[in-house]
Structures are given as C-alpha cells and as structure tokens.
Amino acid sequence: MRRFLILICMLFFIVGCGNQYPAEKLYWKANKFSEQIFRNPKGTPLSQYEKAISRFEKIIRKYPDLTQAKEAQFKIAQLYVAREDFPGAIKEFEKTIRNYPDDIMLCAKAQFAIGNCYQQQGDWDKALIAYRKVFSDYKDTPFGLEVPLYIARYYERNEQNVNARKAFREAIKEYKKIIKEHPKSQGAYIVQDYIAFCYLSLQDWPNAIKSLNKLINDFPKTPKTAQALITMGALYQNQLKQPKRAISVYQKFLKDYPKHKLVYAIQKRLDELKSK
C-alpha cells in the first residue's frame, strides 16, 4: 500500500513537471489579466501594469525555451505601449528581436511595432528607418511586404501628396522586383494586388487595369481575383467610360463566381449597363 502511494505521488510529480501545458496555463491567465488593461489602458493604475508585466516575466523565467516565453516577451512590450511608455516599449521590442531571431514572424511584428512607437511619438524619420528595416530584413513575411504600401498611405493620409506619389512609385518598383525574383509564389500573389492598389492610388487607370489583369491571369479563381474583376469592371465603367469592356468583365465575374456574395449587386450593375 505504501509503495502504491509513493508511486502515485511520483506520477503526480511527473505530471506536474515539464512540457508545454503548465506554460500555456500560466500564459492564458496572464493574458486574461492583461486583457482588462488593454480594454481601458488610460484608466488602469500603474500597479496593475507592473503586476501584468511580472506575470509575463515569470513565464519567460520559468519556460525560456517555449513559445509562450516569446509571446510573453511581446506582450510585455505591448503593455509598455498601452501605458504610452514608448522608449520602454521600443527597448522590449528590441529585446524580442535579439532573444528570438529565429522567429521571423515575431521579429517582423516587433520591428514594425518599433516603427509604430516612433510614429506615435511623432518621430517619422526614425519610424521610416524602422519600417524600412522590416521590409529589408523580413521581406518574406506579410508585415514586411505591406511596409512600402504602409509608408505611401501614411503620406497620403497626411496629405503629403508629392511624397505619397513618390512612395507609391517606389512601392511598385520594389513589388515588381519581388515578382521577378519569385513569380507565381504566395508573395507574388500578395504584392500583385498591392501593385494594382498603388496604380489606383496614383489614378493611373491603364496600368491599374494591366496589373489587375495580370493578377487574374496568373492567379485564377482566388479570393483576390474576384475582387480584382469587380474593381476592373468599375474602372471600365466609371473612369475609362468603356461600358462594353465593363460588361464583359462583369459577365466573367458572374460566370467564375456564381455563388459570390456580391453576385446580386454585380448583376444589377450589368443590367443597368445593358439598358444604357
């Protein structure tokens, strides 16, 4: 009976030790605690921030090699952002990149967040350097690919039209380079759509049509292709005033995507064009 009880205790001890489960539990609880802070960052006292940070630090100390440690490090940085301590946040994001260089998605996110911190402090020059670093170092992540477009849209939002046009053209150049290096890849699929968007922002309708066509031909029957057809149809209809071409594009859309949620709206447009 004594041996059986010792065996049971050892089993419980082994069960309690090691593996990812205890780390997941600790992370979930820390995350739940920090959610309250993120819901109301300005109304949260500093002591709550300290408590949340120490919970995540405990995970990093106890489980340094697990995924939860990386996520905890990132969360600490986000808590600094929430309390608008941007220098502290930048330090923590840099720590994330330094400590976990193999996780390129996390590093891209962290580097992008550094750019965000500088931007929120009003230091666009340093933000631009940080954003460009995301693109140069982490081009094969969604964050990296979006950076040229993000920069151009920043200028557009702030009505710096000259800088915006320059940035859109630079973005197109970079994206075409990516397509040349990796044609028919997932990255090419994403940036082809971005190229079209850039031309639309520059109001360069012929080139916009060309890039949408390329997207449709190179990546048929994908989610972005459906939207590309709609955009092309609208360009022919409203900007280029070529109703026959608009009709043929809308007909192609209805043929290729008969169950799309916008079928009814496109059918209506088609009927209006045909009646004119």
Place this chain on the structure above:
Amino acid sequence: MSVGKKIKTTFSVWGESIRTMKRYPKVFLPFGIVALFQVALLFLLFWAPRSPISVVMAPPIRKFWGEMYLHYPVNFLLLPKLFNYGNIVLRIILESLMAGVTVAMVVQALKKFSPRFRTNCKKGIRKYITLVAVWVMLFALITIVFRVPVFLITKYYSNYVGIFRQANFLRVAVLSSIFIAIMIEALLAYTVPAVMIEHKRTFKAIKRSFSVVRGISLETFLLVLIPTLLTLIPVFLKLKLPALIDRFFPEVTLYVIILGILISLFSNFLLIISVTILFLRKTETSDEGASK
C-alpha cells in the same frame, strides 16, 4: 386509489429510503464505487494533455478532434464530451452491476440484515449479462428518444420554417424528449429488481416491470421524475460552459462535471432504492392478495 394517496405512498417510499440509508449507510457503497471510478476517469482525461498520460491519450485526441484540444484552455471544451463517452462505457461495465448489487443490499437491509457488499457482488456477477443487457436497452431507447426528433427537425423541417420558429420547435422537441425518456425509464424501472429479486431474464424482467408499473404508474413516474430532474441541473450547466469559462476560468468545467457525478450518484441511488422498496411492497401486497 386516489391521486392524493398515491402521492402519499411516493413520499412514504422516499421516507423509507432515507431511513434505510441512515440505518445502513453501506448501501451507498456500490454507487460510491461508480462515482470514484467516474472521478478517476475525469482526472485521467483532465491530465490527457500532460505527460506521461499524453503518451497514450494525445494520439487519439489529435486524430479525432485536432491538436488544439491538447492545449490549455481549449482542452476544457472537449473534456465534457470525452467524459461522456468514457462514462457510457463505465456505466455499461460497472453501473449496471452496481445497480443490481444495490438492489440486493437494499433487500437485505429491509429484512433487517446487515447488507453485505461482497456476497451481493457475487450475486450481481451471476446476473451480469442480464443487467448489462437491460442497461444497454434503456440507454439505446433514451438516446433514440433524445436524438431522433432533434435530428429530424434540423435536417428536414428547417427548410420550411424560419430560424425563430425552428428554435421553438426544437425547444418543444427537447421537452417532449425529456418527458418521453422519463416515461420509458418509469416503464423499465423495475427490471433490475425483477432480475435480482425474482431472478428473471432480460425480456421477462422487462415484461415484469411493465406489469408492476400498471398498478403503480403515478408513484413510479414520480419516483423517476424527481431524480431525473436533478440530473438536468448539470446538463443545463454544461450547455452554459463556454460562458462560464469566459466569466470565471476554464477549470470551472471540472467543477460542473464533478457536480454532475455527485448529483447522479445521489439521484441514481435514490431511484434504485425507492423503486426496490416500492417493488417489494407491491409484490408483498399481490402475494397477500393471491394467498387470500
């Protein structure tokens, strides 16, 4: 007999059940053992994502439900389902036997003998196949009653009614299913006593149960109804589990399942002891009637 007298009989049976429990707490032992096994099953499943138990449990969970159910806190969403499946097997293998053992122990207690677990266990094992057959039949009938109406409404009727009317139909279907399930349980309430006391085989025990219920249908219905309604409390809580987990913490799932185990321990025990007492009373009065 008037309705009032029948209700009085029901209360007197419950009174005698409680007195028997107090005088001979040993009669709790069979269902207590079932509850212990259920708790052990629950903790085995609770520790499924962790080593060393994950060595055995993780591959089937990964294959049938996916990797995410091996991680905190999503494992708690699967836990009630896994526990249900394990509990069905446990109840077939163990609870069917323990129900028979309880009947035999209650008979001894009512005869003012000290109920013996081991002796009655041997009696139960001799009737094991019959007890399992009865349990499986009852489980199959109740599952059909619960699943078929809801399935038919969602598959065939939903095309003809809107979402809100379908919800109302489902509510009516579920309530009717509960009522029909209680009726079926009442009709089969005396099969285990018939097996253990009168040594009947499966179908003869079912026939005997029907004939006993004929004379005491209201009392039987009440004896089955109250414990069954108690078991609906954890069922209702399980439906609200995602909200409870969100409001409190994921481990609340464990508390809900343990509450279910405790309630089913008490309600199953109360049901078995009360139907046994009523069965003995009924057979005694019919014996006296026959001898007169």
